[in-house]
Amino acid sequence: MSFKAAGHDHPPKSVLRPEVDRTPKFTRDKHSDAHHVRMIRAEDGGALRTFNGGLAHENGWYVSRKARRVLHWQGAAQYDFLTRAEVEFPVVRVASESVRFEFERHGKMQIYTTDVELVASDGTVTLIEIKRDERDLADPEYRAKLTAVHTICDEHGIRFKVILRHQIWDSLVHRRNVTLFCSRRFVTILPEHIERLEGHARQVGADACFGSAARAVAPHCSRTGEAVLQALTVARRIEVDLTRPLLDTTPVTIH
Secondary structure (H helix, E strand, C coil): CEEEECCCCCCCCCCCCHHHHCCCCCCCCCCCCCCCCEEEECHHHCCCCCCCCCCCCCEEEEEECCCCEEEEEECHHHHHHHHHHHHCCCEEEEEECCEEEEEEECCEEEEEECCEEEEECCCCEEEEEEECCHHHHCCHHHHHHHHHHHHHHHHCCCEEEEEEHHHCCCCHHHHHHHHHHHHCCCCCCCHHHHHHHHHHHHHHCCEEEHHHHHHHHCCCCHHHHHHHHHHHHHCCCEEECCCCCCCCCCEEEEC
8 A cells, every 4th residue: 555645755644543654555345456555645734625616516615723724625514514523522633625545446546535534632533425415325336435445444543434414413403502613713712711711620620511611711701701612612622512402501521
């Protein structure tokens, strides 16, 4: 298996663990007659495919705090998934259109670019293919390509998932909460906000509630406290279950 990072000749360490990088081969799927598979990783969390309009469906740019850059997306489902990933506590870093696989099946070159890459705090990489519904998977050749990619990922300790649009949101409450929190992702977090949050944690412990934490962060303005707490959720200092209705008594964990 060969690797190439766009702009570099060395293996993409952010995608594969160092001990996996040295593995030259893997067990190919039974329909593949390739001797090598290339995984190409965009440089510095960028994109191998970019979208700036001119397509028959929705596409555009997503300004991500976690990625620290603009991400490209096509289709409303991918936009929704990026929005959710931005506030999901287990997600440390996110990228879009950033990893490409090149391999052969039945003597024909196959090229596949993943929609989203998620990196967890323990370094686990999850590659996501996002579809509107099952009809987008009707083509057997396309399904076989995804199966081959899944096999490659399994061999190298990478998770690979196909997500349908209806699986992104648990409920309308979930979608509304995530959208609200994500809209506050660039609210300014001042040093005094962090000091007050840490002081609150010393008083009540890591397990607090949304209302008390917001008041602690900005005691003179509840709206500011809520906005800062929502930005701190994106920054992974606050963990909260956004699938539930958001109340002052909603439990939060301070990290």
